[in-house]
Amino acid sequence: MPFWKVPQAVVGHPWFIATLVDTYLAFFTFWVWVAYKETSNLARLLWLVLIFALGNIAIAGYMLLQLVRLPPGAGPAELLLRRK
Secondary structure (H helix, E strand, O other): OOHHHOOHHHHOOHHHHHHHHHHHHHHHHHHHHHHHHOOOHHHHHHHHHHHHHHOHHHHHHHHHHHHHHOOOOOOHHHHHOOOO
């Protein structure tokens, strides 16, 4: 069922609202890290749109991209911190 056809009783339910807010706060938190890692404002904006539109699919894609770009033998610091 499309989101815009969901009954008002569901959309207005406190648990629905809490879940939606929790989800988008998590997306925003992840995007803050993406914004830290990316140096281009265009890339930051693109990832913001992708994360808010596609959610966990975009998050998984970003993480896979970061993992593929890691040099062999790299540790967690190289994944989490901005490249020099």
